[in-house]
Amino acid sequence: MSDPKNVPAPNKNEVDEFLSREEFRRQSNKVLHGHPSPMYWKPLSSPTSLLLEERAAYSRNTQFDVNLYVGTPFCIKTKPARCGFCLFPSEDYEGNRGVETYLDYLQKEFELYRPYYADDTLGSIYFGGGTPNLYRPEHYGRLMQMVDDLYGSVPSDIEITLEGIPQLFSEPKIRAMKEAGFNRVSIGVQQFNDKLIHYSGRHQKLDQVHNSLELCHKYGLANSVDLIYGWPEQTMEDMLGDLQRATDAGVHHITHYELNIAGRSNFSAPAQRKLLPTIPDNIEMYLAANEFMRSAGFEQVTVYDWRRLPKDAETDRLSSYNYEHNMHDFVQHDNGRVNEISQVCGIGFAAVNFHPNSLSPDDRCWIYMNQTSLKDYCDMLDRGEFPVGRGFIYKHDDVKLAWLFQSMQTMRIDHVVYKQIFAENLLETFEPVWDALDARDWIRIDDQAIHFTGAGQYYIPMFQSLIASKRLEQVRGSKVGKSSGLKNIPITVV
Numbered sequence: 001m002s003d004p005k006n007v008p009a010p011n012k013n014e015v016d017e018f019l020s021r022e023e024f025r026r027q028s029n030k031v032l033h034g035h036p037s038p039m040y041w042k043p044l045s046s047p048t049s050l051l052l053e054e055r056a057a058y059s060r061n062t063q064f065d066v067n068l069y070v071g072t073p074f075c076i077k078t079k080p081a082r083c084g085f086c087l088f089p090s091e092d093y094e095g096n097r098g099v100e101t102y103l104d105y106l107q108k109e110f111e112l113y114r115p116y117y118a119d120d121t122l123g124s125i126y127f128g129g130g131t132p133n134l135y136r137p138e139h140y141g142r143l144m145q146m147v148d149d150l151y152g153s154v155p156s157d158i159e160i161t162l163e164g165i166p167q168l169f170s171e172p173k174i175r176a177m178k179e180a181g182f183n184r185v186s187i188g189v190q191q192f193n194d195k196l197i198h199y200s201g202r203h204q205k206l207d208q209v210h211n212s213l214e215l216c217h218k219y220g221l222a223n224s225v226d227l228i229y230g231w232p233e234q235t236m237e238d239m240l241g242d243l244q245r246a247t248d249a250g251v252h253h254i255t256h257y258e259l260n261i262a263g264r265s266n267f268s269a270p271a272q273r274k275l276l277p278t279i280p281d282n283i284e285m286y287l288a289a290n291e292f293m294r295s296a297g298f299e300q301v302t303v304y305d306w307r308r309l310p311k312d313a314e315t316d317r318l319s320s321y322n323y324e325h326n327m328h329d330f331v332q333h334d335n336g337r338v339n340e341i342s343q344v345c346g347i348g349f350a351a352v353n354f355h356p357n358s359l360s361p362d363d364r365c366w367i368y369m370n371q372t373s374l375k376d377y378c379d380m381l382d383r384g385e386f387p388v389g390r391g392f393i394y395k396h397d398d399v400k401l402a403w404l405f406q407s408m409q410t411m412r413i414d415h416v417v418y419k420q421i422f423a424e425n426l427l428e429t430f431e432p433v434w435d436a437l438d439a440r441d442w443i444r445i446d447d448q449a450i451h452f453t454g455a456g457q458y459y460i461p462m463f464q465s466l467i468a469s470k471r472l473e474q475v476r477g478s479k480v481g482k483s484s485g486l487k488n489i490p491i492t493v494v
């Protein structure tokens with residue numbers, strides 16, 4: 001009989017049945033997923049203002065380290081839609097007028113948060129989307145001014161990232177970003193090969209990628225490149241060629257992840273599927289990529305993230321990715337006594353707020369996401385309301401699972417720390433899971449941690465689903481679990 005104070009866990013038969021069913025199924029790419037998936041979210045019964053007042057009360061006992069996310073809705077139209085593979089909410093770019101209107105609404109939302117966020121300490125800022133480098137040069141200063149007005153000031157030493165696509169970076173924009181205070185650029189390259197990128201419908205050329213990177217170097221901006229592997233017709237040689245180009249170009253950080261086949265991805269269509277590498281092919285690519293990256297002088301930070309090995313404080317700054325790193329270890333503690341919690345505060349279209357306020361079983365934590373339709377987002381702001389769509393109020397087990405999901409992204413769960421902060425023996429709770437993974441050589445356990453190894457790293461999204469499976473059965477059985485219609489929408493970072 002399992003201890004009701006522990007996270008509900010699958011038994012041996014359930015673990016075996018799950019693994020034999022899922023091992024050769026295409027995984028939904030959970031590069032940015034947390035627990036629980038948005039398909040379990042629903043409109044929250046508490047008004048946002050009440051949640052924020054409650055959060056303010058928690059902040060009197062616990063220091064919050066805030067990672068601010070600012071959302072942008074627009075993307076250039078592609079055929080297939082949304083670059084074929086992208087599951088993030090977005091709206092078609094129809095010209096600068098729509099952008100200007102959106103910025104006015106964004107400013108309104110910033111102002112709504114002023115009574116609640118003004119005293120927070122900022123740890124990092126991420127401008128994501130959508131395609132934030134669709135903005136014109138004069139917009140970057142305005143965006144930073146909104147942040148400045150909300151928080152009083154922006155610490156000069158924090159990481160401030162803006163993401164975009166290669167064909168939209170230009171010298172006037174990069175200069176304006178630098179002048180406005182941005183210090184990191186994340187470039188959604190996805191594919192260097194001009195032929196393979198056509199599968200995404202993008203009109204992207206190799207020289208645009210190189211120009212973007214050269215501009216980042218010229219203006220001293222830390223830079224990161226997103227690359228996808230597992231494209232139709234992509235060979236091992238193609239994939240390694242992409243990594244070679246990125247490392248040769250002096251990129252500081254690389255996110256290398258598998259093509260998304262789930263949900264509305266164009267690549268889930270039968271005609272496309274026939275051209276895809278098989279799952280064993282993708283595992284082989286994943287392992288070969290890891291070997292290549294290590295030999296190229298990079299260190300693995302998460303299942304998907306690689307940073308150039310730092311040689312000094314400056315290269316350490318350039319190759320870090322604090323926005324994500326801060327959330328992988330969102331509880332700072334002293335022998336189990338919590339002294340700081342990292343949170344995500346999201347403002348803008350489809351932005352997520354993840355507020356793990358406390359680790360006490362009696363306290364409330366939650367996650368919620370802004371509207372994913374621009375019309376709904378603007379309509380709510382017109383009514384003076386927070387433009388929140390759906391969310392999820394955590395039970396204590398969900399906080400534990402959220403922490404475990406984040407740890408697993410780093411390929412290591414510190415079971416000693418878990419016991420200190422949650423007073424639960426993780427090795428015992430999930431013993432049938434660890435036994436099954438160990439038998440397949442997917443993990444190694446020592447006195448401090450569970451380490452995911454080899455193909456076990458590739459399968460981490462599957463293991464996340466496995467350890468959450470019994471808790472999600474409970475959620476599905478309750479009213480909370482009724483489908484929210486948000487299936488397959490990824491949530492940034494958490």
Ligand code: SF4
Pocket residue numbers: 074075076082083086087088090129130131165188
């Ligand atoms: S991949 Fe980037 S550019 Fe393409 S639809 Fe998604 S957010 Fe937009």
